[in-house]
Amino acid sequence: MKSNKRILLVEDDPNFGRILKDYLTINNYEVSLAVNGIEGFEKFNRSDFDLCILDIMMPFKDGLTLAKEIREVNELIPLIFLTAKNLKDDVLKGYKIGADDYLTKPFDSEILLAKIKSILNRKPNLSTQETDEFEFEFGQFDFNSKLRILTHKEGDSFKLSPKENQLLKMLVLNFDDLLPRDIALNKIWRDANYFTSRSMDVYIAKLRKYLDKDVSLKIINVHGEGFRLMKE
Amino acid sequence: MKSNKRILLVEDDPNFGRILKDYLTINNYEVSLAVNGIEGFEKFNRSDFDLCILDIMMPFKDGLTLAKEIREVNELIPLIFLTAKNLKDDVLKGYKIGADDYLTKPFDSEILLAKIKSILNRKPNLSTQETDEFEFEFGQFDFNSKLRILTHKEGDSFKLSPKENQLLKMLVLNFDDLLPRDIALNKIWRDANYFTSRSMDVYIAKLRKYLDKDVSLKIINVHGEGFRLMKE
DNA sequence: AAATTTCTTAATGAAATGTTAATATCTATT
DNA sequence: AATAGATATTAACATTTCATTAAGAAATTT
Incomplete structure (x- = not known):
C-alpha cells in the first residue's frame, strides 16, 4: 500500500x-x-x-x-x-x-x-494533485499525467510507469528550459546520489524512446547540470 | 431563521x-x-x-x-x-x-x-461521488444502482451484490477517468489495507465478467493508482 | 589520454494485479 | 438453532509491472 x-x-x-x-x-x-x-x-x-x-x-x-x-x-x-x-x-x-x-x-x-x-x-483529497494540472500538450503529443498516458496524435499511445510519468511531467513543466538533475532527483527519488542518478538516466533513455515518434522533440543533456526538453 | x-x-x-x-x-x-x-x-x-x-x-x-x-x-x-x-x-x-x-x-x-x-x-464534501442518481447508461448497459440491476440491451441482466453495485457505481460516476483505489476502498470497504485491496481486485474481476457482454467496455488498471472504466 | 559523466540494454527481484477456488460470514426462513 | 442461499473474504498461484543495478559503450571535460 x-x-x-x-x-x-x-x-x-x-x-x-x-x-x-x-x-x-x-x-x-x-x-x-x-x-x-x-x-x-x-x-x-x-x-x-x-x-x-x-x-x-x-x-x-x-x-x-x-x-x-x-x-x-x-x-x-x-x-x-x-x-x-x-x-x-x-x-x-x-x-x-x-x-x-x-x-x-x-x-x-x-x-x-x-x-x-x-x-x-x-476528507477527500482537496489539497493533493486533484487540483494540479494533469493534461499537457507538446509537440505531437497529448500527455495525461493523472492517467499516465502519453498519446501521439497519429495514434500510438504509451502507458507510463509512475517514475516515467513524474519525470516527463517535470520536463514538460520546464519545457525548453533546464530541469536541474538534483531538483528532479530530490523530488522524484527523494535523494540525490550516484545510484538514483543512474536510475534517472535509465528513465531519460526510456522517455527518449517514446518521444522518438516526434522527431522534432529532443531531450538534451546539459553536461553536469541536467536535462532540457525542447523542440527542433 | x-x-x-x-x-x-x-x-x-x-x-x-x-x-x-x-x-x-x-x-x-x-x-x-x-x-x-x-x-x-x-x-x-x-x-x-x-x-x-x-x-x-x-x-x-x-x-x-x-x-x-x-x-x-x-x-x-x-x-x-x-x-x-x-x-x-x-x-x-x-x-x-x-x-x-x-x-x-x-x-x-x-x-x-x-x-x-x-x-x-x-465543510461539506465536494467529491464527485455524491449523487442521488441511480439510473445510468453506459456502453450497451442500463444500470440501476437502487435496484442493483445491470441490464444488457440484448436481454441479459444481472443482479448485483451490494459491493458489486457500489463499486460499479463509483466506476460509472468516474467514467473514462481514474477511480483511485484508496478512495474506493475507504468509501466501500471503510478501510484501506492489503486484504480489502485484494477483495476489491476480486470484485473488479467479477465486474469485468459482466461487462464482457459489451466488448468495447473495459476496466483497465492504472498500476499503483486505481481503475478506469472506459469505452474502446 | 585520463577522468568523469552520460547512454543504453538487459537482468533481477519486489510489489501489484488477475483469476479461480475455498472458506467464512451474513440473512432469512423454517 | 438449524439450514440453505447469498455474499464477502481469504488463499493460492499466475502474470504483469516496475525500479534498480550492472555492465560496457559513447560522449564530454580536463
Whole structure:
C-alpha cells in the first residue's frame, strides 16, 4: 500500500511521544514528532500533513494556541487533541477552534486509530494533485499525467510507469528550459546520489524512446547540470 | 431563521431520551425521538435528517444494526453513538460502520453539543461521488444502482451484490477517468489495507465478467493508482 | 589520454494485479 | 438453532509491472 498519510504529532512527553509515534508508524502512517508547540508550528509550515494530533498541556506554547495558529494557515486540516485530564473547558475551547476530536489520556490506542481512520476517510483529497494540472500538450503529443498516458496524435499511445510519468511531467513543466538533475532527483527519488542518478538516466533513455515518434522533440543533456526538453 | 438542523435521536430509556431531546431542542435543533431501533429506522426513512444519535444498547434492534441499515440507505449522514459502558468492541464496530464519534454515558451535555456543532459545521464534501442518481447508461448497459440491476440491451441482466453495485457505481460516476483505489476502498470497504485491496481486485474481476457482454467496455488498471472504466 | 559523466540494454527481484477456488460470514426462513 | 442461499473474504498461484543495478559503450571535460 502506497500513499501513506502524514501525521504531525506534537507531544512534550518524550517517552509517550516516542511510543505513540512508533505505534502509528507500524500502522502505516508517516509520523513527524515535535516536542513542543514552537517546534510543532515550524514543522507544520515546512511540509504537508494530512492530520495533526496535539497535546494540550505543553510548555512554551500549549496545544490550543498552536491549534489557533495552524487554523490561521490552514482551516481544513483535521485536528485531534490529547488532554491529560478531562478538562471540560479545554475540550470546549478545542472544539471552538475547530477540533475534530479529542481524547483523554490515558486512551486506548486502537480507538485512536479508529478515530484517525474515520477522520481521514471522510476528507477527500482537496489539497493533493486533484487540483494540479494533469493534461499537457507538446509537440505531437497529448500527455495525461493523472492517467499516465502519453498519446501521439497519429495514434500510438504509451502507458507510463509512475517514475516515467513524474519525470516527463517535470520536463514538460520546464519545457525548453533546464530541469536541474538534483531538483528532479530530490523530488522524484527523494535523494540525490550516484545510484538514483543512474536510475534517472535509465528513465531519460526510456522517455527518449517514446518521444522518438516526434522527431522534432529532443531531450538534451546539459553536461553536469541536467536535462532540457525542447523542440527542433 | 428556519435553517434548524434536524437530529434523529434513538434512545430506549424514555426519561433520558426526553431530557436529551429537550436539551437539544432548547439549543435550536429539531429533534425526533425514537425509542427503539425499529422505530428509529422508520423515522429515518420518513424524513431527512442532518445527524443521527444512536444508543447502542437497545432492545429489538441495537444501535449498531440500525446504523448498518442507515448506512445502506445513506452513506454520508453523520452518526454519533452513545454507549452505556465504555465497551471498546462496540466503539470499534461503530467506527467500522462509519461512525463519526461516540460518547460514553454519562457524558457532559455541553460536550455533546460541541461535538454536534463540530460535525455539522464540517465543510461539506465536494467529491464527485455524491449523487442521488441511480439510473445510468453506459456502453450497451442500463444500470440501476437502487435496484442493483445491470441490464444488457440484448436481454441479459444481472443482479448485483451490494459491493458489486457500489463499486460499479463509483466506476460509472468516474467514467473514462481514474477511480483511485484508496478512495474506493475507504468509501466501500471503510478501510484501506492489503486484504480489502485484494477483495476489491476480486470484485473488479467479477465486474469485468459482466461487462464482457459489451466488448468495447473495459476496466483497465492504472498500476499503483486505481481503475478506469472506459469505452474502446 | 585520463577522468568523469552520460547512454543504453538487459537482468533481477519486489510489489501489484488477475483469476479461480475455498472458506467464512451474513440473512432469512423454517 | 438449524439450514440453505447469498455474499464477502481469504488463499493460492499466475502474470504483469516496475525500479534498480550492472555492465560496457559513447560522449564530454580536463
